[in-house]
Amino acid sequence: MVLNFTKINSIPVLPKRRDNLNKFSTYIVLSDQNNQLSLQWKHQPSLQRNLKLYEEKHQEFSNLFCHQDKGIDIANFWRKVAFDESQLIGNWEPSNKIQLAYEHLASYFEERCYWAAKDLSKERNANSWEEYLCIARLLVYNPLNLKEILVKYNYKSANIDTYISNVLTNHIKFSADVSRFSRWRLLYKKSDKELIEALKVFGIIEPEISLIIFARKYFKQVYLINKVKNPARITGKKWIAPDEEDFSKSAQCYNAEKVLPTAPHEVFANSTKVTAKQIKDWMEICIKALESYPISILPKFSLDAFQSGEFEVKSELQVSEIEWEKISSTEDTREQGFLANQANSILSEQLQSMKLDAQKILLLYYGFGFNQKQLADRLGMNQSTISRYLTKSTIKLLEAIARISQPQQWVKQYVKRWLENDYHTPVHSDLIQAALVSAIKKLGNEEREVLQLYYGEQMDEIKIASQLGTGLSEIVTRVTKARNILQEKLMKEINIWMKEYLEKWLVNYYKSLLKVVLKNEPKLGKGELKLEEKIYLLEIYIQNQLY
Incomplete structure (x- = not known):
């Protein structure tokens, strides 16, 4: 539905915020209930937590916060926090306290934004109410602009509510008069995220x-x-x-x-x-x-840039780790945790059952980062022999993982169930579903088309055959072929995940083992052990475990 206000009396009423907690931790959202537009206040949990923290730890703030008529005084409190030149942070205060102070102020000024936009709409064009509101909010939610505004505030001339209202009214008029603001520019400039x-x-x-x-x-x-x-x-x-x-x-x-x-x-x-x-x-x-x-x-x-006055966009890229739980077919988290523990137990047992030479090679390769050539030189072996040892050992461990996850038993049913239930709305954060989406994109045109018709539009084989001008048996064959390809590709992906999981598990296993051994080593208190000493201690430990 396209939402639009055409008359001044169609502008929704802004509900009152009942207490200081709400006045400094909520923001306006538009909602459509029974085809009637309304405004609501939505909470920001991070701001609520910060308010409760200061109420508990800061006596001056607590005294203000308990009085519901002290909103202006609380706003001035956060202005002081934002302008604190010493930048000293108490041991209980959040590291981003200045940024939070500006966000508390922006939340408080939401009401000023609403009334400035509404009052101007009465004078000018009621159809511009939404645009006026957005202009105002863009101003108060930009810390650079808000800081510049608050620097010029003189508490002797007017209270902060009156001052902000005047600033917003003038800013909206100026932006509207020179046609600086465009809702289409807002749409164009914002990122997908x-x-x-x-x-x-x-x-x-x-x-x-x-x-x-x-x-x-x-x-x-x-x-x-x-x-x-x-x-x-x-x-x-x-x-x-x-x-x-x-x-x-x-x-x-x-x-x-x-x-x-x-x-x-x-x-x-x-x-x-x-x-x-x-x-x-x-x-x-x-x-x-x-x-x-x-x-x-x-x-x-970023906080550092914020405090110095030079703002930089913070990187939000996050690297996800491969986890054993993502390989499991079960959706029960407790069972997933059990499988992870089972994997640790079985892999440890498999390692301890290997011959000493194989264990030493794995120790040096995964525990200390030696490459195959370095291992060959150190152990007096051919590099090809080292490679065979590593391959044989990792295959043995991968087979142990496969016995737990048993993908060959559940992949077929998983693919069929996913196509039937989640084809339209896959969960891309789920490794298995993301792999299936990737596999579909790599299918041939015939397979993609038949999956789209069969699972996307939920047409039966007879209708698909009629639409594509081919026989019923051909359509059945194509659907089956497409499903089989997806199963094969998913199995390959699972094998890759198990290999990645195993490599990370081995690195972590030997790091943990090293900590256990060094914990009881008396020389550790006299200084850091050298690499060769660490290797020697671990080799002795492994040999003692074997015999």
Whole structure:
């Protein structure tokens, strides 16, 4: 649904925040209930935790916090925290206390944003209420701008609420008069990650989120060429609204690209061609989600840069670890933990049952990082012999893992169940489902097409055969072939995961073993042992365990 306010009396009423906890830890969101728009307050847990921490640990703040009429005084408290030049942090305070102070202030000023936007709408154009609100919130949720505003505040001239209201009103007027703000620029500039986050809060779920993100990709390309980079547009002027031609061209690009292997799985699985109206509706939803969700407005800065006044975007890349639980077919976490413990036990037993030479090679290779040539020189063996020892030993250990996970027994049923239940909305954070999505993208055109019709559109074999102009037996064969290919590819992936898991397990095993041995070594207290001494102690330990 495209949300729009057309009259001043259609602007939703802003609910009152009942206490100081809410006044400094909530933000405005738009919601649609029974086709009636309303505004609600949404909590930010990190801000709530910080308020309760200061209430418990800071006497001045606690005295203010218990009085519900002290909102202005509490705002001034956080202003002092934000401007604390000493930057001293108490042993109980969070390391990002300055950033949190600005976020508390932005939360408190949400009401000022609402009233400034609403009051201006009465004077000007009621249709611009949402735009005015977004202009105001973009100002208070940018710490750079908010800091500049608060530096100029003089408590002797007016209270902080009145001061902020005047600043917001003037800022909205200026931005609107010179046409600086554009909701289409907001849509264009925000990252996929921010947009996805905003859409989720707005109530959009998969697979529609993936469809919207894919649509915006092509809308941005068309809009950039037709409007932003258009020679007729004067540089520095407001980004104008797209027209029907822009949406139509975006829909053409979307439909042409959705069948390619590079398209997201959710997009390919949805065979319906999109229209210009659908693209337009999706882009409006994106704008509404971004305007109503301040986390997507709020820049994310590193604390050091924040304190020095030079802001830098913080990297949010996270490297996921391969975990044994992801290899298991069971969905019960307690059973997964049991399997992990079982793997540790069985692998340890397998290691201890190997001959001494094999154990020494594994120790030096995984425990101390020797390569095959270094091992050959050290042990007086051919490098090919070292390679055979490593291969034979790891195969033995991998077979032990396979006996626990038994993928050959559950992969077939897992693939069938996934195709039937989760084909449209795979969980990409799940290693197995992500592997299946990747495998589908690598299928031939015939296999991809028949899977899309059979599981995507849920057509039976007879209808598929009629649509593709082929025999029923041919369709059955194609569906079976596609499933078998997915099973084979998943088995290969599982073998790779088990190998990766084993390598990490061996490294961690020998590191842990070294700690156990060195813990009881008297020389350790007199200084760090040399590499050769560590190797000698571990070899003796392994030999004693063997005999």
